[in-house]
Amino acid sequence: MNIAELRTPCVLIDHVKVDRNIDNMQQAAEVRGLRLRPHAKTHKSPDLALIQMARGAVGVCCAKLGEAEVFAENKVQDIRLPYPLNPVNADRVFALLDQVSLSFIVDHLDVARGWSAALSGAGRTADVLVKVDVGFHRCGIDPAAAGAAEFVVRVAELPGLRFRGLLSHAGHAYGAASEQELGAIAAAEAATLTTLKEQVEAAGVPVAEVSVGATPTARFSARLAGLTELRPGNYVYYDRTQVGLGGATWDDCALTVLARVVSRPAADRLILDSGSKTLTNDLARGFSETPGYGVVMTAIDSTTPDPALAVERLSEEHATVRVNGVSTLKPGDLVRIVPNHACVVSNMVDNVWVVDGNTVMDRLPVAARGRIE
Helix, strand or coil, X not given: CEHHHCCCCEEEEEHHHHHHHHHHHHHHHHHCCCEECCECCCCCCHHHHHHHHHCCCCCEECCCHHHHHHHHHCCCCEEEEEEECCHHHHHHHHHHHCCCEEEEEECCHHHHHHHHHHHHHCCCCEEEEEEECCCCCCCCECCCCCCHHHHHHHHHHCCCEXXXXXXXXXXXXXXXXXXXXXXXXXXXXXXXXXXXXXXXXXXXXXXXXXXXXXXXXXXXXXXXXXXXXXXXXXXXXXXXXXHHCCCCCXXXXXXXXXXXXXXXXXXXXXXXXXXXXXXXXXXXXXCCCCCCCCEEECCCCCCCECCCEEEEEECCCCEEEEECCCCCCCCCCEEEEECCCHHHHHCXXXXXXXXXXXXXXXEEECCCCCCCC
C-alpha cells in the first residue's frame, strides 16, 4: 500500500531512518564505553524499545509508572523512572519489582524516608539514584548547597534503598543559542556530577552510576569523562527542534505527519487537516528563529522544507498555512510535515504507520499512549 491510500491526518515512521538513528546513538555510546538507556517517552512503543535493547541498550527510561507498567507487560525487563515518585505508589512499584529490574530517583529526604519505610516494611529493596539539578531548575538537589553530599550519604544509609548513583537532565540545553553553548552545558553537567561523586565517595559511599540524559547534549556528553550512562530519547525519531539545535538533519527525521489540504480559501492561505490534536501546540527551538508549528516538505517523498509554506496557526483540527510565494497545492493534495516535537505527537495517536519511503509496511500500536498516571 502507498501512503497516498492512508486516511489523514496520520503519523508515519520511516523504518530505515529509525534503524539508522538507533545504530548511530548506540555506536556513539559504545565507543566511549557508556551504557545507553533510551527514554521511551518519545515512541511509547515496547516494540521499538525491544529493538533498541536488541541493538545494545541496557534498558529504557519511562516517564511515569503507567508507561512502565505497559513496558513491563511487554517483556521490557530493565526500566528506570527518572521521575520523583511518591510513596503513595508503593503498591504499583512492588508489582513492578516482581516483574522487572526497576530503579527510580529521589531528591527530597522526606520522600526517600517514605520509600525506605514502605520498602523495608514490606521486606523489599529497590534501586534508587539521586536526581541532581544541573541548571534546568526543575527537579533535583542543588549540588552547590552545603549539604549536597551529605544528602546523598543519608539516602544511601536508608534501609530498603539500594543507592546506585547520580542522575541529571540538562533540559536547559533546549534553550542554547549555539553549538558552543550546547557543548558548554554538557561539560558543566558532567563536571557538576563528577565533583559531587568525588565528594560522596570521600564520605565513604560508592557511586556506581553517573547518568545524564538529553538528546541535544548527547553528542557532547558521549565524549566526556566520568559519565557511565546516556539517556537520550528523541534521537530515535528526531524533529524540527533537534534540527534547529544542530543535532540532526531533515533526512534524520524519521517521524512525519501526513496531512491533506482541505481548503484553499485564498492564494496566500491553505488549510490542512492536521491541527493541534495532531501536531501539538509546542513551539520549536533552535539556534535561529523557528516560527510556526512544523515544517512542510516540498513533496511527500522529499526531505527538503518548502520555503513558501509556513504553518502559522493551529486550531484543534485545522492547520492554517501561510503561502509566501507560489504553491500549486489544492484541496485533496497531501503534504508531509516534520513536527516541532515528535514526543508529543506520539502521545496523540493510537497507531503509527511504519513506512519505507512512500510504501506502507506495517501499523505499529503506540501501546503506552496516554499512560500518564
